[in-house]
Amino acid sequence: MPPRKIIDHILLLIICIITCVMVSAQNKLGLDPAKWAYELSKKELTEVNSMGSLSLQLMETDSVKALHFLDAVERSANAKGYFFTAHFCMVKAKFLYDKCIMQDSTRSKQPGDVNRIADQMRKLFVTALDAAYHTEDDKTIGWVSFYSAKTMRKLGETSWAVMYSKNGVDLFEKIGYEVEPTVYTDLADLLLYVKEYDQCIRYAEKGIAGWAKVQDDNVFINTKTYKIRAYNIPGVAHYEKQQYDSAFYYYQNALTLAKRYNDTLWTAILLGNIGKLMFTQNRYDSAYALFVNDYKNSKQKGAYDNAANAAQWAARANLAMGNKIVALNEARDALKLLRFHPNDIYLRNTCYTLTQVHRALNNYDSAFYYNELYNKLNDSLEREAVINSLAISKARLNDEVSRYNIQKINKEKKEQFFIRNVLIAAIIGLFLIVLLIINRGWLKQKIAVEKAQREKKMMEQEMLSAKEQMNSFTSHIIEKTNLIEKLELQIASRQATEEQTTVIAELIQYTILTEDDWIKFRLLFEKIFPQFFQTLKQTVAEITVAEQRMAALIRLQLTTKQMSAMLGISIDSVHKTRQRLRQRLKLNSEINLEEYIASV
Known part of the structure; x- marks a missing residue:
């Protein structure tokens, strides 16, 4: 067998082993409620490890059985603490979205069912966030914020998505957790949609810096498109702020990438964006050529909404150059294309263009009609922008209030815990001091008693010795006295010798x-x-x-x-x-x- 084939077989074997190990690791817990309740109660948990494993198993399980399992997990004795609540709610919300909304998308669903599931998911996310704040762990709060926003964006909750995506990203940055460039780019796109242009540009630049480090275009899904969008998004933000030089800089960088990747659609879109800049410079003929190119390529690729926008811009350019009839046809073509891919913003722009064209043609009834339609669409979009802005502000306020209240509660708990510990420590310390004092007093008393006993014993011994000596002394005197009396009697009876008489005389005189x-x-x-x-x-x-x-x-x-x-x-x-x-x-x-x- 050739060496090359041997190497290929070895690599295939290694891949199989790794796959088996990963599958085994994912399924090692099975669907045991007690084990998963314990797993979800841990502090460290992310979507890509145990949560991802559980979500994958739930997707492969019958819906009724999966829901029964989740109920059993929630009732388990191991389901304890705020970390469990946060993780469990996220898992359940992900399951509801993946299984009940996304899976079997071809199956018809009643709007009421989708709304009911969405409401349930919102409640789960709110509960998860509340529990996350109680943990006071920035990583957990950031994780719950970001992934709940990611899912809610898919349900059209733009304000929620903006507020909590930004909150999650900011917390990740705070703790030094690496944020993927896709996250920055998607957040910038959200901020562009709600007209938060300054913040959009700030996060877009972070995304650009992140993408500059990505050398392998296969690391992420649609990496090439993301890199192009990373430059296009801040370009649009600068255009809306009428900062045309900065917009051109970002458009040009995005266009360079689109040409490098041979992406004809994005090349056409970016040329169309550059055409808008030329339009502001009254370079209508050059702008028109770019709009037409954008129109043709977008239509060919099936991007009918973008083709419609390019068509109405081409109509504006033609109108500016005096080609009123051509402009009218191009604007009408834009209306037809928007029937395939509705887009309220592009429809509003097209109505504005048609108003201008009909006014130039002195078709005042038509001009009035499209102007009314334009005003309604514009008011609706502006109202939506205001609502989104208010919703974001309200979400931010609610988030701050919720965080403040929870922090206040946790602070009070910590203070109570601290006071309790101080009191316990004080009582123990006082008890030890009293015990030491009592023990010291007892030792002093014991020493004093022992000393007194020793002194008493010594005194008794000295007294006994003194008595013995005194008795010996007095006995000695008594013996001498008796001896003298005896000798005196002997002298009186003249029985003593001459020598004894002399001694007696000396004793009497002594x-x-x-x-x-x-x-x-x-x-x-x-x-x-x-x-x-x-x-x-x-x-x-x-x-x-x-x-x-x-x-x-x-x-x-x-x-x-x-x-x-x-x-x-x-x-x-x-x-x-x-x-x-x-x-x-x-x-x-x-x-x-x-x-x-x-x-x-």
Whole structure:
């Protein structure tokens, strides 16, 4: 097999595989209402992906079954949110138009049925736009605006088409979404129809810039015609504004393209448009030649309305050159052609021409007749233009009001949501702060309790240790005292040795409680009996150290002999010190000194 045929077979196989994959992708959801309700609820959705897939399947399905399916989708639990509403209404409107209006165009339809379906579509588009505005997503709003206008234009809703086509295109530009040059050109054509010439020129130039980037004439359907129209439309707008130099510039560019593409019809039309410019310059013979060329080519191609317009312009040129009868025949020929392709604008122009021709021929009855007809047509067209302008303004106003109201509602919802979140956050924050404060207080309390417990334990341990030391100290004193008493008894009974007698004498003369001993004793004593000495000082400011010592020993419940031995004084001195302490405390004879000291 030759290499070329092998390559062709491989390419054919690849195309088949791609086609199968695309078909499989389109039909993977089938007509499952729940799945499609979920799909239509997504934010990202355009005509060329899932919506296109669903519309294609609906077109291949029986009308009754398709409508039941759409009802099931709308009732599905997955049908939630404004995105679903916008997408679903667009799908249903497209189905109604494609299936109920466009399909089987040969089948006779009653005007009432078409109007009923059109009304239903209008309601669907209004609902879709309202839902789109609630999403506050510019891409969705632009998409719904543009495609609803595209369909409504086919139903003759010019004002709707103008307003929402422009709205959709402007939103696409705002978000940086690429707008196809066909869209700009069609929008410019709409604006030309409603005599919005400045805006027409602006969007037409955007279309021209877009078409300049299109190198392949097979990218779009009728690309060549679109490119020619892209220049012709602003040319007509400039002509209507009487800006003839600018009109000639655009006509000339369009004519160059028409000749390059060998489009004889558009070549004739553009030459006819240039002929109008020559007519304004009083170059009637040159203009007439171009009008005749336009007439012949348009008639040959079956464009009878354009041929009629060229004929009535030729009649004007002939009238200007004094050829009244020829002008009359050409104007009558224009009337005949308009019976095949009616066009109110061209009929009005033809009536105007016939009025002028009959007036030049002094046929005043005919001139009056065509003048009346011209006035009626002109008034009707002007009224339509005004109505369209008012309808556009009203649509723009309604759109702005609707958008403002929805934005206001959404803003209020956001503010309420924000306030609610702030309140919730404040409550949570306050709760956390209170919890932290409580926790901190609890920790402080716990630490304080633990510290107090530790201090108490330490104090208990110190007190226990002091008691043990004091007990040891007093026990030691008591032992010494007992030893001295025993030794004294031995001396009295003369049982002690000479050496023992000497020791006893030294012990009797020894001061057991020195100053250092007193300091040590006092520290131990205060651990056991805190504030004792301070209370004594507060009770009797002049109390002496000796009296304080006596009071401490009394508090320890020592005997007179034990005190005597401990202080290194005689028993008599102990009695005297006790007496001085009683006097210092100003105690009468009825008060027990030991009990009073114990209460301090």
